[in-house]
Every structure is written in structure tokens, then in C-alpha cells.
Amino acid sequence: MAPDHDHTAHLLEQVNQALNERGALRIQGGNSKAALGRQVTGEILDTRPHRGIVSYDPTELVLTARAGTPLDEVEAALATHGQMLPFEPPHFGPSATIGGAIACGLSGPRRPWAGSARDYVLGTRVITGHGKLLRFGGEVMKNVAGYDVSRLLAGSFGCLGLLTEVSLKVLPKPRECASLKLQMDVDQALTQLMAWGQQPMPITAACHDGGFLYLRLEGGKGSVQSACDRLGGEALCSSYWAQLREHQLPFFHSATPLWRLSVPNHCPALNIAGKQLIDWGGAQRWLLSSAADDQVRGIVAAAGGHATLYGETDTPFHPLPAALLHYHQRLKQQLDPQRIFNPGRMYAEV
Amino acid sequence: MNILYDERVDGVLPKVDRGELLKQLRTALPDLEILHTTEQLKPYECDGLSAYRVVPMLVLLPEHLEQVQTILKLCHALQVPVVARGAGTGLSGGALPLEQGILLVMARFNRIIEINPEGRFARVQPGVRNLAISQAAAPYQLYYAPDPSSQIACSIGGNVAENAGGVHCLKYGLTVHNLLKVEILTADGEHLTLGSDALDAPGFDLLALFTGSEGMLGIVTEVTVKLLPKPQAARVLLASFDSVELAGRAVADIIAAGIIPGGLEMMDNLSLRAAEDFIHAGYPTDAAAMLLCELDGVEADVHEDCERVEQVLKRAGATRVRLARDEAERVRFWAGRKNAFPAVGRISPDYYCMDGTIPRRELPAVLRGIDELSTQFGLRVANVFHAGDGNMHPLILFDANQPGELERAEALGARILELCVAVGGSITGEHGVGREKINQMCAQFSSDEITLFHAVKAAFDPAGLLNPGKNIPTLHRCAEFGSMHIHQGKLPFPELERF
């Protein structure tokens, strides 16, 4: 394991050099999420030497780590105190960094019930497109002083600045956890999930693969037990959820283009050529399909959602309405006027 | 330093020809209700921060979105500053008017457009009251979680603008965690949708950026909020302590035990006695401090958690722990807490509410620090606050009719906020910066950070017409305020070592 190291001065130097030379930087953590986003040309800026947990106080429910800290290391530290990152970030490999996880803003199966990566961001340190090291938010639970720049940076794929440090809210792991599987078809499953969503059920993950509905129940002993009794079905190994999160289920072993569809949670089954796996209790659907981009996006948009295409493509993210794209450009222009950070990673124009 | 708009340090405002503006508004929008006489304008001169008052140039009360869009386009063309107002309950002067600007009141947009139980969301206009959403969702056993104490009055548009919190935010999050989508109009009247009907949206997270932006980046015209199923059971424990420090420590112990209560509130002796006199909630008037800890969820878990928390509280030195016997007593325990501000208002001619946040571990030390400052300034301070989030609400008691007391209260408040910043906290947890904490922003942020905030503003409102002077101070103002600035390592609280 590489030693903890504060590499801030070096990172600042690299950014300022790019500013002086009018170059561009390709921010790279563990390089685990290369399959998501547009191709970027630029000098590689490696965040991994800047690593280490800066502070972690379990009774505060806050952890602060340098951006290059491996996600594995963060999760291991939390686990020793019975705590976790509630948004279950996908790793996509052992090299994933905490900075990359927040910059991508991806969240795992617990997301609809516990919240997203950005929901747990409390503060950040950032190197800006003006070559300054700044701090936003902090380590407190509530903070409305100034604009919420930290949460803006979450999910911005490094296009608005270089994260050097993040402070995250963490939570105790649930005391009890059970997973089960129930045989039912898609329509039945979506109808059931809609009904359960309106009741106080201890569900924290729900996935459907065409034949079975997979559920995770978490909470105290009493609630988990009574939900298990009520639902019946077959017991399921809890490793299922990590496999789902990491795209390791057999469904993902395919050469067909992979799409992520984000839709309203009561969206009915979508009729698109290909195979689907329903996650997030209905709100996220994985699609393997060779259908034309426009066709997939048209169907999903009509259902009130948006579609992201994984793999090599010039338009991975759902196109923005012209007015909104314009404000993205204006923000980029204000925060990174020389376009040194990951230019074009999300949208060609940004 | 005075907080009223001062062109010398806050920037020169455009000169507006009031007569011309009125004429153009009437021509463009013959149906729009416009208030323009002194007696009509007077009621709008302040929000919940009533120590500061400015009579606006005009008050506009639109009822249709097209009117709002036309107003914004016209104001943009004529370079007229626009201050948005919801219900006017804000405590930081965010809706404080400008003499040279219009006040755009969104309160008439009070229609609940849709309650969708299957999708678990509500789509509402910005003037809808916070509580009205939960009331409309109640027939479906659903509710909207963020519950500011002002929820009977404050508007959802104002909640979005302030990222409002409430007593249940420890477990259920702030406004930002409970939004799906907002529709906005920008400074030049352009319509944007931020967020989506799904759980996320493509592009930058502008919904997060917009939440808490205090009417500086755009006008909220519609809000889609998440609805949650009502918890099956809710119990509340009331624990008495002989000292505020012990109570502060008990808060950390509960969290350390792996329990996230639905609400975890603290009141000191002064505030709990005031609340008891007002509401007769059954509070222990001899206690130095009390904690209210609500546990909610599925019946069986709540029962187990209550037992665990009771043990933790006793081990932490609680002199007495009471479980509310029934729903009526639970509601009474909360009524005391939710009415604590007005209750304190009964024991003092005036009070000034602060809103700093700190790491929970600093609670005992900061409470002691506040006590010392209170003695030093000769003003009583009542503490009633969201202990679980480390969000303090010290209420400074004073009498505005006594010369110098308001100024002393403000000076004490500023010191308390700087104390919060010094221990790694923030000058505002939920009430916002507005105009009230404009100077303290210079203590929390460096000039480079403030410059970046101005850059964000410039991306949305380059002419600076939306809510000028609020939320982010000019560097000029900070330079004047500079003597107070906290520089790395050189904290203005050397006495902190003693805590």
C-alpha cells in the first residue's frame, strides 16, 4: 500500500503549469471508470499519490479523505467502526479512488432509499481553473453559507475543478440484513414495488432480472424478520448486491452496448429491443441493446427519464436542452475559463 | 458594520425611473396587481428579521407564470433589481427589499398541482406552504419530510431558496435531499428545468447548486418534492440533565451507539422553562438541560431502539428519562419544542436567533463559550437547537428600546458565529446568509473563495439584478470588515484552549 501523502503542492503546480502552457489535463484517479464519458485529450494528472484519510471520527459520522485514497481503504476504515458509505459507490475495480467516485457521482443499489453520492458530500477542497486551492462546505451536517459548490462538483466528472479532498457523511451499518428472491414477472414486480414504496417497508435494494425479484431488507431485527415472514420467497446470498453494483452479474457479460436508463420510480416496463435488468426498485434500468441511440433516448425521455451509454461513444450522456446546455457552458467558462480540466468529457461543448 | 445596502461597499445599483417602470408594467401586464402607495408597501418592508426594514420601490403580486416571465424580462431590459419573496418568514433578511428594486411576491402561487402516490412525489407551485404538502399527501399515508418549525407559514419556494431544515433532518435530510425537480426562470426570464422526474438528471447537478441559493440565481416557479411513507411508529424520550455539557455529550453517545434518531433536540433551562410556561408540555423545569429524542420506523425496531437509547442516556448521566406515554404526550413534548421561539419571545421584549453549526463533539465547549460570552456582554442567551446535527440556535434576549442593546446583541451574535467557525463549523446551518450574516461570510471564506462564488453568480445573472447585496459579500465589504477576519492558525479565540 502506498504511504499517506499530502501531494497538494505538486497538484497545484501541475494545474498552474497547464494554465501557463494553455494545455489541458485529464484527471485520473484509479482509471476504473474509463468506460463512462467522452474521450479526453490532455496531460494525465494522476491523483493517486495524493492519498490518505485525513480525519475520521465515528461519533461525528464524518470522514475526510484525500482524493486519491483508494475507495477500498475508505470502506475498510469505516467497517472497523461498523459504518459505511450509504450510497454504495460502484468500484469497477480495486484501483477506484474516493475522488473519482465523487466526481462520477455514481451510486449503488441502496440509492433510492438512502440517497446518492452527492447527498452525502459535506465539503470539498478543490483546485480551480484559476489555479487556486479553495475549500467549500466542511465537516458539519448542515451548512448553507454561500453556494453549494461541493455538491455541484459531485457528478461533474472533473469538468469544473480538481477535487483534492472530500468530506462525507457516513452512517452506521444496519444491525440486521436479509436478502431474498421471489419468482414473478416484470409487470407484477413493478406493481408490487410501487405498492411497497408507499408503505414503511425496510427494503434497501430491489432488482428484477426478468424472472425473479431480488430484495434486500435492512433495519432492526424485528422489522427485517417480520418483512421476511410476510414476503416469503427463497433466501439469497448477500454478495448478489455487490455483483449487481460492480456489473459482475452474468447479465453484464455481453458485447452488446450497455445503457443506463434513469426513469421515474413508477415507470412501467419499457418496450425497447434488447435485454433489461431493473435496479433501484424501478428507477434505474440497465439495457443491453443495439437499437439506435435516438430511439433509446426517445423512448426513455418520453417516460420522463434520461439515458447514458457506456463504452466508446461521442455522446455518452443524454443531450441537454439548448438553454440548459448554454448555462453549462457559462458555468464552465466562469469556473474553468481556459478549459484545462477534462475538456469535453461530459459534452463536447463543455 | 451596518448591514443595510451600502452602495459604497456593496456596489452601485442601477438608477431606476420608478414612474417609467410603473407605466411599462401597467402597459405590459394590465391584470397584474401592483402595490405602490406607502401604506400598501409598508407591510412588506421586512421579513422574519424585523430589526431591518426597507420600503421597496414597488411590490408585485403575480398570479400567472407568464406574468413572472414578463416582469423578469422587463426588469432585465430596464436594469431593475428584483428581490423575490415567499412567505417572508426568513430569519436572515434574504427577502429584505431594496429602495431601488421591486419585491416579487410569489405567495399567490399556492396551488398543489399533483400528488402522485405511485411515483411518491408532489408537484406544487412555489407559494404552497410547507405543511400543506404533507396535509395533501396524508390521505395516502405519505408526507414531505423536511419540517422547519415555521412550516405552517413558510413557502416551499422559500424552503428551496434557503435549503431549509427541520427537527427531522438528522434522519431524513434537508430540502436538497428531498427534491426531484424545480422549474426556474432566470434573471432574463428564460425557463430552465433543474433535476428531473427520475432520481437524477444529465449534466451538472444544478438542482443542488440552486438549492440554498437565496433567490440569487433565479426564481423558483414550480417544485417537485419526494414523498415518504409515514413511519409506522414514533416514540419520544425526554431526558433531563444537571448540566448542558452532560446533555451535549449524551448526543454524541447516542450516535456512537449506531442509532440515528428521527429527531434529537436540546433545550437549556431558560428555554425549556419559557416553553413550559407557554405550552405546559410537562417539561422538567428543574433540569439544566433536556434532550428530546424521537425514534421512528417499524414498530418492533422502535421498541428496541427506545430501550437502547434509554440505557445510553442513563449511562451518560441523565437524571431522569421519560418515554412519552401516548401520542398525546408525544405531540405535547414536540409542541413545546416547536413553540420555543415564540415562548422565549414572551419572556423578553426582543430576541435575536442565531444559526451556527459545529461538529457535535464541540457542543459542550461551545455551550460553555456561549455562556461566557453571555456574561461578558450582559445579555441572556437561551439555547434550543437541533443537537443531533450540531445546529445551534442561541437566542439572544434583549430590549430594542434600551439604547445600545440591539447593537450589543448583534455584537454578541457575531462573536458566537465566529466561535462556531473557529471550531470548524459554519455561520449558518439552515437560516441562510441573507443580509444578516453578510459580514460573517468574510470570516468563513477567503477572498478567493468569495471570488468563486461571484463567478457562479455571474454564470446565471451577469448583470447582478437578482437579490443584489445578499448571500455573498463584495471583496470591498470584506476588506472593510477585514480586521475581524480569521487567518489560518490565528483564530480570534485564543481562549478556546481553556474549553
Ligand SMILES: Cc1cc2nc3c(=O)[nH]c(=O)nc-3n(C[C@H](O)[C@H](O)[C@H](O)COP(=O)(O)OP(=O)(O)OC[C@H]3O[C@@H](n4cnc5c(N)ncnc54)[C@H](O)[C@@H]3O)c2cc1C
Ligand atoms: C487505456 C485507457 C483507455 C481510456 N479510455 C477512455 C475512454 O474511452 N473515455 C474517456 O473519457 N477516457 C478514457 N481514458 C482516460 C481515463 O479513463 C480517465 O482519465 C479516467 O477515467 C479517470 O478516472 P478514473 O477511472 O481513474 O477514475 P475515477 O478515479 O474513477 O474517475 C472518474 C472521473 O472522475 C474524474 N476524477 C477523478 N479524480 C478526480 C478528482 N480528484 N477531481 C476531479 N475529478 C476527478 C475523472 O477525470 C473522471 O472523469 C482512458 C485511459 C486509458 C489509460
Ligand SMILES: Cc1cc2nc3c(=O)[nH]c(=O)nc-3n(C[C@H](O)[C@H](O)[C@H](O)COP(=O)(O)OP(=O)(O)OC[C@H]3O[C@@H](n4cnc5c(N)ncnc54)[C@H](O)[C@@H]3O)c2cc1C
Ligand atoms: C419561528 C420561525 C421558525 C423557523 N424555523 C426554521 C427551521 O426550523 N428550519 C429552517 O430551515 N428555517 C426556519 N425558519 C426560517 C424560515 O422559515 C425558512 O428560511 C423558510 O425556508 C423561508 O421561507 P419563506 O417562504 O418564508 O421565504 P422568504 O422569507 O420569503 O424568503 C427567503 C429567501 O428565499 C428567497 N425566495 C423566496 N421565494 C422564492 C422563489 N419563489 N424563488 C426564488 N427565491 C425565493 C427570498 O428572496 C429570500 O432570499 C424559521 C422562521 C421562523 C420565523
